[in-house]
Amino acid sequence: MKKYSLILILILTSCDFNHRNENKELAEKKISQEEQKYRILKIDSIDQTYIIYAKKQDSFYKIVSSKNDFKQDCNKIKVNQDYKLKLESLLYPENTKPRRKFELSGIDYNGITIKVEKDSIKDIHKSSNLNGLCYDR
Numbered sequence: 001m002k003k004y005s006l007i008l009i010l011i012l013t014s015c016d017f018n019h020r021n022e023n024k025e026l027a028e029k030k031i032s033q034e035e036q037k038y039r040i041l042k043i044d045s046i047d048q049t050y051i052i053y054a055k056k057q058d059s060f061y062k063i064v065s066s067k068n069d070f071k072q073d074c075n076k077i078k079v080n081q082d083y084k085l086k087l088e089s090l091l092y093p094e095n096t097k098p099r100r101k102f103e104l105s106g107i108d109y110n111g112i113t114i115k116v117e118k119d120s121i122k123d124i125h126k127s128s129n130l131n132g133l134c135y136d137r
Contacts, residue, residue, distance in 0.1 A: 037082040043133070049110045050133055052077070053121075054085070061087065062121045064109050065130045074134035083135055087125040091116070 038054040038061065045051070045067070052063040063085070077083060088094070090107055106115035107124055114124050129136045 036084050038085045038087075039082050040077055040079050043077070043079060046112050047110065049112055049114070051114065052130075060120045061125055062114070062117065062123075063087065063125045063127055063130070064090070064114055065126065065132055066110055068132040068134075074131075075136070076133045077130070077135045084129075084137070085127040086129050087127050090124045090126055092123065 036056075038056045040052060040054050041060075042053040043050060044053075048067045050065045050067060052065060054061045054063055090109070106113050108114075109124075116122055116124065
């Protein structure tokens with residue numbers, strides 16, 4: 001009888017341990033997904049370009065998007081909302097970060113100069129899932 005009691009205790013302990021691991025993995029996955037979200041802080045407009053200021057954790061981002069004729073039923077981004085944006089650097093495309101230190105002051109985008117804000121924003125991005133202000137998940 002003692003053997004069966006010991007086996008039962010081991011099985012229950014094992015099930016509880018596995019359940020805790022699953023809960024921990026789900027919590028970590030949720031945190032990881034939330035880390036991918038960008039909070040929209042401000043939206044400006046110059047000529048045919050939107051300039052979107054966003055924050056993710058402790059970093060700030062400047063995102064440009066061309067104005068377009070968007071549909072009334074699109075999912076338009078809003079200030080103080082979080083979005084999973086797919087950002088791409090316009091100053092330093094993937095795998096081309098400079099080895100030597102130099103600074104760019106900005107870029108030409110849609111015929112206007114978009115400047116880098118050296119104190120907090122050191123890059124300019126575009127998002128593959130933004131079309132104007134329309135957010136495409």
